[in-house]
Amino acid sequence: MDFSSTHSWDSGYLSILLKSFLIWSFTLLVCLLVVGFPIVVLMMTIGSLMAIVLQSILPISAVLVVAGTIIGGTLMGILAAAAMLTIKGVHPQDVTWLTWLRGDEEVASDSVFAACPLTCKIS
16 A cells, blocks of 8 residues: 555656656747747758768768757757756746746737827717
């Protein structure tokens, strides 16, 4: 009986960690694709130059090596950052700039129409 209660606590804690890790991975990937688009363009430019240089040394697999290095490095960076945030205990729900992830809707201000000061008092 004691083993089953300890096991359920461990699996619950592990599921929370896994959920946090997956949410952080998704969030960081989306942020890289949307906000980091200039960085992606810069990485691809450098990668294509590296492939041209490596073409003389590795004539068949230069593009494959460079593409694998860029994609693998990017994925490993995203997964390492997600793991670090998960291990530190930062939950995505606690981050203020991730309101789109929580589904909260922020209303910036109420709409004030230009004609309202002229027509609002007319009844």
